[in-house]
Amino acid sequence: MQHPQSPTLKEPRHHGTKSFPFAAYKTCFFSKGTMVKHHWHEEIEIIYFFEGDFRLEINMEPFYIRSECIYFINPGELHSIVIEKNKSSEEEAIVFSPDILSFDCYDAVQVQLIQPIQNGKMLFPRCLRPEHPDFTSVRDIFLNIIRKSRQPFEDHTLSNDLTSQLFIKSSLLHIFALLSAGRLFIPSEKNYDKRVEEIKKIITYIMENYKEKIYIRDLAELVNMNEQYFCRFFKKAIGRSPIAYINDYRIKQAVHLLKETELPVMEVCLECGYNNLGNFLREFRNCTNTTPLQYRKNYHSKNAEEMPDLSENRSHKD
Numbered sequence: 250m251q252h253p254q255s256p257t258l259k260e261p262r263h264h265g266t267k268s269f270p271f272a273a274y275k276t277c278f279f280s281k282g283t284m285v286k287h288h289w290h291e292e293i294e295i296i297y298f299f300e301g302d303f304r305l306e307i308n309m310e311p312f313y314i315r316s317e318c319i320y321f322i323n324p325g326e327l328h329s330i331v332i333e334k335n336k337s338s339e340e341e342a343i344v345f346s347p348d349i350l351s352f353d354c355y356d357a358v359q360v361q362l363i364q365p366i367q368n369g370k371m372l373f374p375r376c377l378r379p380e381h382p383d384f385t386s387v388r389d390i391f392l393n394i395i396r397k398s399r400q401p402f403e404d405h406t407l408s409n410d411l412t413s414q415l416f417i418k419s420s421l422l423h424i425f426a427l428l429s430a431g432r433l434f435i436p437s438e439k440n441y442d443k444r445v446e447e448i449k450k451i452i453t454y455i456m457e458n459y460k461e462k463i464y465i466r467d468l469a470e471l472v473n474m475n476e477q478y479f480c481r482f483f484k485k486a487i488g489r490s491p492i493a494y495i496n497d498y499r500i501k502q503a504v505h506l507l508k509e510t511e512l513p514v515m516e517v518c519l520e521c522g523y524n525n526l527g528n529f530l531r532e533f534r535n536c537t538n539t540t541p542l543q544y545r546k547n548y549h550s551k552n553a554e555e556m557p558d559l560s561e562n563r564s565h566k567d
Contacts, residue, residue: 264292266408270346271417273398278338285330286497287487289449293366293373294322294344295424296330297391301338304331308445309486312376319387321373324366327445331488341395350421362429374433383427390427394420447472448486452494459499460522465491499523500536507545514541 264272270292278284284303296305296319303314307328312320322328324347332338347366352359365371377384397416398407407413428434451468468491469479483491499521506517515526523529533541 264290264344264346269408269414270349271343271398271407272345273341273343273395275341275395276339278332280335281332283329283488284332284338284340285328287327287329287448287452289325289327290344291324292344292346293324294328294342295391296320296322296340296342297388299339299341301332301336301340302334303338303340304333305329306331307375308442309448317379319377319384319391321375323372324369327449341391343391343394343398345421349418350425362425362434366434370437372435372437374428374435383431383433386427387424390420390423444482444486448483451483451491455495455498459495459502460520462522463495495522496532497536500533503529503533503541504537504544507541508548517541 264270276284278301287306298314298318298320300317301314305312305314305320305328307320307322307326309327313333314320330340347363351363351367362371366373377387379385394417397413397420400413450471454468454471455463465476465480468483469476472479472482474482480491483494487494489497503517503521506512506520510517512520518526518529521529523532530540533539533544537544539547
């Protein structure tokens with residue numbers, strides 16, 4: 250069964266809206282590197298890999314993707330996506346809460362499928378590949394959901410478009426039906442990986458304390474390790490040193506402030522945990538290949554789509 254998660258371990262991003270917790274994303278990259286950084290959320294995620302060479306990590310287990318396929322991310326699973334070659338790479342995803350499929354009437358579907366998924370007692374299959382008999386049907390339904398979620402709206406949005414919501418909900422249930430008919434849902438095991446919970450605890454601490462000085466010894470104490478072992482453990486799990494991860498997270502927060510506020514660069518620097526402007530400018534350039542002022546200027550010149558997306562949660566374009 251899924252290990253219980255405290256509220257602080259949830260991804261601090263809302264997918265969709267409170268009334269309709271569903272969102273669709275598309276990401277295209279043309280060079281190798283991290284596409285989606287390590288994160289987790291309580292929603293279900295379905296990812297369709299169209300082309301490219303990817304390394305998808307789920308709960309610290311790597312999956313190497315070289316051809317078209319569909320992956321399922323269960324609630325609470327730590328995951329990331331890395332592009333492994335300098336070539337066109339494209340993936341699309343939908344992220345949704347199982348709550349949108351719940352029934353007030355406690356029928357068999359609610360009791361035997363929806364509720365166990367919500368409680369972490371029933372898991373999705375890890376992957377569907379083209380040779381699976383249900384792959385084409387699931388893929389086509391998935392792509393129809395994507396198209397419906399991106400159709401142009403005149404005076405409203407998906408969050409208040411009843412017809413589109415009905416289409417998406419019924420399509421998701423259709424996918425569930427295909428997986429159920431193929432006996433692809435898996436009862437969860439009665440254990441969890443302690444390492445994954447330790448990484449979540451560390452990342453949560455960084456997210457909550459990035460404005461302050463963070464010492465390696467404090468991170469190591471969180472998971473009862475000595476500093477040297479902790480640094481090896483973290484780098485093996487995340488692929489970067491703790492210091493590099495902290496800097497990346499702080500710069501991501503700086504990018505948000507540059508986009509959404511008019512704070513002077515020095516104040517952005519201090520708000521993101523840097524006490525030295527020179528260090529901040531150097532790290533910002535390392536991550537974005539530009540300066541904070543130029544980033545803000547480009548963003549407000551409606552060239553934001555050309556800027557690096559440093560989202561810690563998911564680097565999709567909304």
